[in-house]
Amino acid sequence: PPAIMWFRRDLRLSDHPALLAAADSGEVLPLFVLDDRLLKPAGEPRRRFLYDCLRALDHDLGGRLHVARGDPERVLPEIAKKIEAGSVHVSADAGPYGRERDERVRKALGNIDFVRTGSPYAVTPGRVRKQDGEPYRVFTPFRTAWLDHGWRKPAQSGVDSARWMSLKGGEKIPAGKSKHHAGEEAALEAWQDFRDGVLADYDTDRDRPDRNGTSRLSAYLHWGCLHPRTLLADIRPGNETFRSELAWREFYADVLWHQPNTARENYDRKFDRFEHDTGQAARERFEAWCAGRTGYPIVDAGMRQLLAEDWMHNRVRMIVASFLVKDLHVPWWWGARHFMRHLVDGDLASNQLNWQWVAGCGTDAAPYFRIFNPVTQGEKFDAGGDYVRKYVPELRGVQGKAVHKLDKLPKDYPAPIVDHAHERRVSLDRYDAIRTT
Numbered sequence: 254p255p256a257i258m259w260f261r262r263d264l265r266l267s268d269h270p271a272l273l274a275a276a277d278s279g280e281v282l283p284l285f286v287l288d289d290r291l292l293k294p295a296g297e298p299r300r301r302f303l304y305d306c307l308r309a310l311d312h313d314l315g316g317r318l319h320v321a322r323g324d325p326e327r328v329l330p331e332i333a334k335k336i337e338a339g340s341v342h343v344s345a346d347a348g349p350y351g352r353e354r355d356e357r358v359r360k361a362l363g364n365i366d367f368v369r370t371g372s373p374y375a376v377t378p379g380r381v382r383k384q385d386g387e388p389y390r391v392f393t394p395f396r397t398a399w400l401d402h403g404w405r406k407p408a409q410s411g412v413d414s415a416r417w418m419s420l421k422g423g424e425k426i427p428a429g430k431s432k433h434h435a436g437e438e439a440a441l442e443a444w445q446d447f448r449d450g451v452l453a454d455y456d457t458d459r460d461r462p463d464r465n466g467t468s469r470l471s472a473y474l475h476w477g478c479l480h481p482r483t484l485l486a487d488i489r490p491g492n493e494t495f496r497s498e499l500a501w502r503e504f505y506a507d508v509l510w511h512q513p514n515t516a517r518e519n520y521d522r523k524f525d526r527f528e529h530d531t532g533q534a535a536r537e538r539f540e541a542w543c544a545g546r547t548g549y550p551i552v553d554a555g556m557r558q559l560l561a562e563d564w565m566h567n568r569v570r571m572i573v574a575s576f577l578v579k580d581l582h583v584p585w586w587w588g589a590r591h592f593m594r595h596l597v598d599g600d601l602a603s604n605q606l607n608w609q610w611v612a613g614c615g616t617d618a619a620p621y622f623r624i625f626n627p628v629t630q631g632e633k634f635d636a637g638g639d640y641v642r643k644y645v646p647e648l649r650g651v652q653g654k655a656v657h658k659l660d661k662l663p664k665d666y667p668a669p670i671v672d673h674a675h676e677r678r679v680s681l682d683r684y685d686a687i688r689t690t
């Protein structure tokens with residue numbers, strides 16, 4: 254009987270173990286389900302990128318991608334019945350909603366096999382464990398164990414296009430165009446360009462938002478336009494730093510798999526008692542932060558890069574997140590929600606747990622008392638000021654690194670909304686209160 258290949262976060266045709274498994278059974282119907290429970294909270298940038306990925310996938314499938322809309326628990330059995338499918342194939346989902354949904358779908362399918370093969374990670378979350386079976390709580394030992402665990406080589410063979418089935422009456426892929434090139438071909442091209450160019454200087458340039466020093470692969474990795482296995486098989490022994498970044502992605506997926514509550518709750522429960530500001534004044538400061546109008550140039554440049562490009566450099570994500578939590582005393586989840594709405598690469602595991610890392614309440618977190626100074630961070634990582642000038646037009650007339658000097662900025666640029674030295678002390682006092690009680 255035919256099989257259904259239900260695509261989710263694996264929107265590619267090459268190196269796709271679940272697809273190969275589906276094709277083993279005979280004819281394959283390629284399916285994507287538009288599920289409002291995932292789409293509604295996603296935010297425009299992520300939705301548009303997804304739709305462009307679906308268009309690219311449909312093109313690569315010769316126009317045969319069947320798109321349905323609704324709750325997968327209802328849609329999958331309906332379609333399976335219609336084509337008399339014997340099995341439904343997926344790449345395993347590791348997120349809290351995905352896992353719960355898949356269990357519902359598996360039950361609703363009754364006698365039809367629900368087959369999970371692979372996942373969007375080199376090692377499926379939940380597999381790397383300490384000798385006593387417990388999950389890792391610290392990154393470095395996780396990375397060692399993850400490397401020891403290893404992963405399969407990229408699959409070379411593809412699926413013969415004669416196997417694709419089509420079905421009438423599908424939904425149209427919603428309109429809307431992403432600011433980023435989407436799809437498998439664009440992902441592979443981005444990877445090859447990065448590998449053959451920027452990667453050689455990654456160790457030094459990755460922290461420099463004023464340079465084009467990172468891969469910009471995050472959205473492709475999120476949607477599986479490209480599998481991390483492909484990258485890991487392709488990098489050389491000298492590329493340890495890049496490999497470690499991929500390991501962080503796997504670590505956070507693993508943490509979320511073991512503790513789905515950390516999408517919303519502090520990983521370190523001691524922080525449940527931490528005092529946040531949530532009143533009207535905090536809301537106004539939060540709005541200023543969202544709009545990139547805090548009066549701290551590197552923070553504002555980052556927040557405006559997010560709005561302009563649906564993406565932000567990693568170093569600046571750390572700086573703006575620290576500023577929100579430790580200078581404005583706003584709960585980390587307000588910032589995380591804003592990121593998830595605006596980032597093209599918004600990813601529950603990477604986003605929530607990076608926020609928690611910055612806020613000091615996450616896994617092997619940056620100690621809470623190590624508070625970023627937004628001025629010296631700017632001077633260090635955007636030394637010539639080019640990054641700030643690119644995103645903050647009011648500061649274009651300020652030369653060189655003077656762009657980071659708060660007392661020398663033009664009048665049409667906002668005055669600092671808070672005093673860093675003072676807020677730093679407030680944060681440390683609040684931390685002391687939960688540390689000692």
Ligand code: FAD
Binds near residue numbers: 607
């Ligand atoms: P590169 O430097 O080229 O790294 C290669 C890949 O490694 C990335 O594509 C990503 O998949 C992975 N990676 C790198 N750094 C991290 C990290 N710290 N944690 C997890 N994975 C990492 N990344 C997301 O993919 N989605 C998010 O929603 C997200 N939210 C973040 C929120 C905050 C507050 C912070 C500090 C970081 C967040 N990150 C997130 C991690 C990181 O900033 C992005 O993955 C990175 O900036 C993407 O750009 P790149 O592909 O050029 O990265």
